[in-house]
Amino acid sequence: MEIDRAVKESNNTRLQTKYNNAVYVIQRAFALYSFEEVAFSFNGGKDSTVLLHLLRAGYFLHNEKANSSSKNQINFKLNCPIRTIYFESPSAFPEINTFTYETASTYDLKMEIIRLDFKSGLEALLREKPIKAIFLGTRIGDPNAVGQEQFSPSSTGWPPFMRVNPILDWSYRDVWAFLLTCKVKYCSLYDEGYTSIGSIHDTVPNALLCINDLSKSKENFKPAYLLQDGRLERAGRAKKISPIPGVCVLRNGLNSADPHLSSTLTASIITVGDEILFGTVEDKLGSTLCRKLHSIGWVVTRISLVRNDIDSVAEEVAQQKSNTDMVFMFGGVGPLHSDVTLAGVAKAFGVRLAPDEEFEEHLNHLMGDEFTGDRNEMAMLPEGITELLHHEMLPVPLIKCQNVIILSATNVTELDEQWDCLLDLTTANEPLMLLAPFVSKHLRTTLSDVKSAQTLLKFRLEFPDLFIGCYRESRTGPLIISFVGKDATRIDMVVQRLYQEFHSSAFSEVKHALENFPSAAESSLCENTPVGKPSDKDETPLCGGRRSVGKRLLLFTCMGTFAHKEYQAFEEKVKRTVYLDNLSPQVAVPVLKMALGQFGNVVSAQFIPNYMDAMNIQQCALVEMETAKQARSVVTDTTMYPFMISGMPRPVRARPAELEMFSDRPVRPGRKITCRWVDSKDPDYEIAKKLKSLTRKHYAESLFLLKHQLEEEEKLAKQQNELLKSNYEKYDMLDSITADGTVKQVARHYYDVNITDD
Numbered sequence: 001m002e003i004d005r006a007v008k009e010s011n012n013t014r015l016q017t018k019y020n021n022a023v024y025v026i027q028r029a030f031a032l033y034s035f036e037e038v039a040f041s042f043n044g045g046k047d048s049t050v051l052l053h054l055l056r057a058g059y060f061l062h063n064e065k066a067n068s069s070s071k072n073q074i075n076f077k078l079n080c081p082i083r084t085i086y087f088e089s090p091s092a093f094p095e096i097n098t099f100t101y102e103t104a105s106t107y108d109l110k111m112e113i114i115r116l117d118f119k120s121g122l123e124a125l126l127r128e129k130p131i132k133a134i135f136l137g138t139r140i141g142d143p144n145a146v147g148q149e150q151f152s153p154s155s156t157g158w159p160p161f162m163r164v165n166p167i168l169d170w171s172y173r174d175v176w177a178f179l180l181t182c183k184v185k186y187c188s189l190y191d192e193g194y195t196s197i198g199s200i201h202d203t204v205p206n207a208l209l210c211i212n213d214l215s216k217s218k219e220n221f222k223p224a225y226l227l228q229d230g231r232l233e234r235a236g237r238a239k240k241i242s243p244i245p246g247v248c249v250l251r252n253g254l255n256s257a258d259p260h261l262s263s264t265l266t267a268s269i270i271t272v273g274d275e276i277l278f279g280t281v282e283d284k285l286g287s288t289l290c291r292k293l294h295s296i297g298w299v300v301t302r303i304s305l306v307r308n309d310i311d312s313v314a315e316e317v318a319q320q321k322s323n324t325d326m327v328f329m330f331g332g333v334g335p336l337h338s339d340v341t342l343a344g345v346a347k348a349f350g351v352r353l354a355p356d357e358e359f360e361e362h363l364n365h366l367m368g369d370e371f372t373g374d375r376n377e378m379a380m381l382p383e384g385i386t387e388l389l390h391h392e393m394l395p396v397p398l399i400k401c402q403n404v405i406i407l408s409a410t411n412v413t414e415l416d417e418q419w420d421c422l423l424d425l426t427t428a429n430e431p432l433m434l435l436a437p438f439v440s441k442h443l444r445t446t447l448s449d450v451k452s453a454q455t456l457l458k459f460r461l462e463f464p465d466l467f468i469g470c471y472r473e474s475r476t477g478p479l480i481i482s483f484v485g486k487d488a489t490r491i492d493m494v495v496q497r498l499y500q501e502f503h504s505s506a507f508s509e510v511k512h513a514l515e516n517f518p519s520a521a522e523s524s525l526c527e528n529t530p531v532g533k534p535s536d537k538d539e540t541p542l543c544g545g546r547r548s549v550g551k552r553l554l555l556f557t558c559m560g561t562f563a564h565k566e567y568q569a570f571e572e573k574v575k576r577t578v579y580l581d582n583l584s585p586q587v588a589v590p591v592l593k594m595a596l597g598q599f600g601n602v603v604s605a606q607f608i609p610n611y612m613d614a615m616n617i618q619q620c621a622l623v624e625m626e627t628a629k630q631a632r633s634v635v636t637d638t639t640m641y642p643f644m645i646s647g648m649p650r651p652v653r654a655r656p657a658e659l660e661m662f663s664d665r666p667v668r669p670g671r672k673i674t675c676r677w678v679d680s681k682d683p684d685y686e687i688a689k690k691l692k693s694l695t696r697k698h699y700a701e702s703l704f705l706l707k708h709q710l711e712e713e714e715k716l717a718k719q720q721n722e723l724l725k726s727n728y729e730k731y732d733m734l735d736s737i738t739a740d741g742t743v744k745q746v747a748r749h750y751y752d753v754n755i756t757d758d
């Protein structure tokens with residue numbers, strides 16, 4: 001038999017195994033049911049074409065066995081006159097119809113054409129014919145394959161029959177390997193780029209096979225068998241679901257009146273790990289991912305930690321997948337007994353784990369010979385709901401089950417990489433929708449909780465679009481009030497209101513390093529070390545040679561129109577701002593405001609934190625004037641005339657402010673900052689080392705200079721004090737000699753001058 005021979009003569013062992021299994025299932029069916037009781041559901045598609053030839057081979061082999069003694073084998077050698085059902089639809093492609101009819105005639109199929117829907121058509125057919133089993137070309141990966149086995153009774157509500165699925169475990173590639181190896185005819189549409197065929201209304205050629213030839217007006221497509229990733233075979237089928245996966249199941253359980261959540265997307269994070277629950281290891285991934293999600297405008301509504309136990313995972317996933325737009329999972333992925341995350345996810349969705357050929361290939365590639373035996377279980381993924389997220393930087397694709405993304409990162413560096421890949425992959429809002437980022441302000445206050453409570457409650461109601469929260473760094477330390485939202489002007493508004501209620505001197509702004517540098521937040525920043533300040537524990541990115549990472553993005557924020565506007569407003573503010581330095585440490589904000597008040601209206605004045613000095617003695621400030629013209633006159637006048645402010649009598653220097661001087665500056669729309677870790681083998685390692693030692697040298701020098709400056713300052717202050725004291729003494733003396741008449745006497749006696757009292 002030519003099919004059997006073609007497969008056996010091919011050197012494709014995988015195809016041979018799949019073929020043998022399928023033919024075995026067919027032979028079992030022929031053994032269980034009489035020829036009259038079986039039917040073949042044929043629609044001219046590629047899967048049913050494969051099934052047709054398998055049936056021919058199976059029927060031949062079955063009969064060969066049964067009639068081994070008989071000499072009359074010629075009749076059924078080539079054909080299989082099986083009862084064949086075709087549900088013909090007016091919206092079927094003409095090419096499909098033609099191919100179906102021609103094939104039926106070529107192979108002598110006994111056609112039953114039904115022009116009803118599947119269910120009613122089968123009900124009518126089964127009333128008339130003694131059909132007990134129907135062969136279908138269903139494969140794992142088809143939406144309707146979920147929960148099916150090779151022998152699956154029809155669903156409840158359907159007429160009773162056995163669905164026989166001989167190619168259930170075949171992949172897209174297996175199908176094409178078979179059709180091409182056996183050189184059988186298939187519908188011509190597959191050569192025109194169609195990869196899975198539905199009706200004329202919902203099927204187009206697969207865009208992944210499009211050949212962009214600009215010289216031709218008509219698009220051209222490669223044949224279906226050239227599709228690389230079989231998972232995308234249905235990409236040519238029109239989507240009936242929401243463009244954002246998972247968004248359709250959103251917000252169940254959320255209070256829709258919550259303005260924060262209704263205007264943004266929400267995420268939850270589930271970490272699976274007994275070790276974290278035992279306290280053996282610490283979870284840093286959850287908080288890092290929170291910052292990353294925050295940086296693309298998402299709100300994390302829950303972080304949970306569950307045991308390595310299928311039911312615990314399933315329970316949490318089931319809840320979070322319907323409560324939030326996207327669920328991110330860490331831990332519990334691998335071949336070990338404790339790796340139950342995927343099983344938990346499958347259970348939460350009510351599906352089983354099924355072998356996934358694409359994933360298996362990736363693992364195979366990664367693990368080579370080691371990927372055998374039990375390890376194949378690692379390629380079992382939740383059936384019918386899994387999508388693999390491929391990226392060139394990822395050795396194995398990430399797994400996405402509807403709105404659940406399973407991250408395989410085990411440390412922050414790996415998470416950085418996977419996150420970058422997810423962002424890179426994000427197109428048309430999938431898998432992540434990039435939203436306007438959050439902006440925030442944090443104020444440290446000397447006010448007590450009791451004093452601020454009422455006002456903050458009032459603001460919470462007045463500014464429902466902002467998150468207003470409070471926390472403290474220690475029990476006895478000051479309270480920190482944070483305002484988080486998407487509109488910077490609203491945040492400024494609430495802060496101004498706060499200053500009106502109390503006094504602005506009761507607050508000082510806290511810069512949140514962790515928020516500004518989401519992916520670099522691993523070591524020093526977690527210990528509350530100010531950004532940019534070198535410390536012994538600190539590993540600046542350039543010197544992190546111990547860890548090698550392919551690519552890291554330190555700062556990435558997506559900007560929409562909102563961000564553009566915000567950035568423009570910021571640029572205007574920069575023009576109105578003057579940078580002052582050489583200020584005495586004794587100068588405070590009110591002094592600064594008063595001194596510059598003579599040039600115009602001072603909108604705000606803020607000192608720039610001095611990260612190079614352990615004591616943070618501030619000598620530079622940014623002063624925002626009401627207009628750019630006023631700012632310019634500050635610069636001209638202080639350059640032309642010596643202008644001194646308080647403390648040491650030294651002239652203040654002023655120049656126009658620059659964008660980079662603002663630590664709270666918004667990210668330039670569309671800007672990406674790339675930060676790379678280099679190890680000793682990297683060609684840039686030496687430069688990085690030099691930069692690091694230069695930074696340290698600079699730090700040491702400025703420390704020395706500062707120390708020297710402070711000593712000078714102190715010496716001068718002392719001198720000034722002494723001068724002042726001696727001047728006072730002189731005035732005192734003058735006062736007393738004027739009062740007791742000595743001055744008059746001396747004037748008269750020595751100079752012959754009369755001094756009168758008036």
Ligand SMILES: Cc1cc2nc3c(=O)[nH]c(=O)nc-3n(C[C@H](O)[C@H](O)[C@H](O)COP(=O)(O)O)c2cc1C
Binds near residue numbers: 136158
């Ligand atoms: C012969 C036959 C039997 C079917 N039996 C069932 C069934 O038992 N339960 C069910 O939900 N759908 C059944 N279906 C419908 C299929 O699951 C599915 O909707 C159909 O094959 C369309 O697939 P497509 O969307 O990939 O074109 C049956 C379809 C056919 C042709």
Ligand SMILES: Nc1ncnc2c1ncn2[C@@H]1O[C@H](COP(=O)(O)OP(=O)(O)OP(=O)(O)O)[C@@H](O)[C@H]1O
Binds near residue numbers: 045085135136138197
């Ligand atoms: N109109 C139909 N008439 C008869 N059988 C059908 C019909 N539609 C689907 N089937 C059965 O369901 C199976 C699965 O359908 P499916 O559309 O997934 O595969 P296919 O049509 O063979 O290939 P493709 O995915 O390329 O369209 C078919 O192989 C066939 O057995």
